[in-house]
Structures are given as structure tokens and as C-alpha cells.
Amino acid sequence: MNLYEAIFVRKSIRKYSMDKIDQKVIDHIMNFADSIPMLFDDIKVKLELVQLADLKHFQPGILTVKAPYYLVLYSTKESGYLLNAGHLMEQIALYITARGLGTCYIGNLNLKNKVLEEEEYEQVIALAFGEGECEVYRQSDKAKRLPLKSIAVFKEEADKNVRSIVSAARLAPSGMNSQPWRMVVYNNRIHLFCKKNIFIRNVMKETGLLDMGICLAHILIGAEEMWLEAKPLYMNNISSQSFKKNDYIISVKMS
Structure with missing residues (x-):
């Protein structure tokens, strides 16, 4: 494995x-x-x-x-x-x-x-x-995760490799299963955002960034599995903008 x-x-x-x-x-x-x-x-x-x-x-x-x-x-x-x-x-x-x-x-x-x-x-x-006292593996469909349409917006038709990468990102664990990641997906890049929470923002800020790092790991691992070269980078044209519901975190460019 x-x-x-x-x-x-x-x-x-x-x-x-x-x-x-x-x-x-x-x-x-x-x-x-x-x-x-x-x-x-x-x-x-x-x-x-x-x-x-x-x-x-x-x-x-x-x-x-x-x-x-x-x-x-x-x-x-x-x-x-x-x-x-x-x-x-x-x-x-x-x-x-x-x-x-x-x-x-x-x-x-x-x-x-x-x-x-x-x-x-x-x-x-x-x-x-x-060593776990119970079975350490589960089937992926048993994971309690948001549906793909709730966390990812596809700006263009993405091929099966990119969709596999986004599906892997969806399964990332998070604090209190908050699943804060939001993705804007193109066929050669993924922009990663963190959902804002105005009620517990200060309490969960650090946990949220750790969660985003975990999600990013899934994206990069998925890209490697698909034989794609993936590079995390900040996009200045995105980071300079203000978004109502999400904070821009980082982008992954694939080739």
C-alpha cells in the first residue's frame, strides 16, 4: 500500500x-x-x-x-x-x-x-x-465527508486525473471534522481556500491552517500518483483579493 x-x-x-x-x-x-x-x-x-x-x-x-x-x-x-x-x-x-x-x-x-x-x-x-485494538482500515464510502459539489467548483471540464486528486483531497481529516477546504478547480491548477467561520474564527484559526496543510498533502500525493508534476505556489492576483466566505491559502499548478 x-x-x-x-x-x-x-x-x-x-x-x-x-x-x-x-x-x-x-x-x-x-x-x-x-x-x-x-x-x-x-x-x-x-x-x-x-x-x-x-x-x-x-x-x-x-x-x-x-x-x-x-x-x-x-x-x-x-x-x-x-x-x-x-x-x-x-x-x-x-x-x-x-x-x-x-x-x-x-x-x-x-x-x-x-x-x-x-x-x-x-x-x-x-x-x-x-497497534489498533480494532480494524484500522475502512471503506472510503464510510467516511463522513461533504459531497464533492459542496467543496469544489470546477471552472472547466477537468479530466479523470484531476477529479481523482480532488476526490483524494475530499477525504482529508480535519479538526472536529470541520472540512474547511474549498477548491476552485481547473484542468491544470487547483486554488485552495479555507472557509471562514466568524463565530469561532480566533479559536479555530490555527487548527484550520493545519487542516489546510493536511488537505494540501492529499492533493500533492494524488498528483504524484497520477504522474503529474505539482508545484504549490501563491498567486498574487488571488491573494490580493478579498473574499466574503473564504480565505485564499495556496494554489497547486500541475503539468
């Missing part, structure tokens, strides 16, 4: 066996994580593998998910760092899924006994993972 195939079967797992995973598998996961390029060159990240046994301050309720392992992502706060974090962590989550293990996003991990030496980094997101 590759990353694209994992998109269609992954689900969030909230109950885990506390058995340890073979160290070779852990090494493969960490090596894969280290191989992922950043969206933006000036962003630096640090990944920390934490075992449940290492969390001396763990208490029921602090974490929504009790798992044997957590992968914690720290990042410098450069422009686009939240988008980058979501893009990076989702690829790791899909890689772990492809290895037959369960994953679940959690907002952050209370690491009172862990202090980063580099003060420029902040904890951004964490991923719980391990």
Missing part, C-alpha cells in the same frame, strides 16, 4: 494495544519523516518520538487518546509554518497507516517533563499511533 491508497482507507483510531512496535518499524517511520521536504525552505521542524511510559505527568483527560507512541512536531514560527506542519504530519500518518498501524491526531501533548533546548521552536501538533 502506498500513500495514495492509504488516503482512501485511513481512519482515526482511538483505542490501542499498549504492545511495543518492532524497533525496525519505528526506525522506518522516523527515516521516512526525516525525508519529507518542507513546503517552505526557511521553516525548521523537529520531530520527537514519545512513549506513553515516558509521560510521567500523564493523567486521564489530558490526552484524548491513550496510545503507546506519540510523534510530536515542533516548528519555528515562520510564515506558513502551520500549513507546512499539517502537510508534513499527514504524510507521516499515511505512511504509518500503510504499515498497518493506527493513528489519531491530537492537538498537543502535555510534556511537562520535556523541555526543548531551542526556544525558537514551539509544539504544533502530535500524532498518536500504535
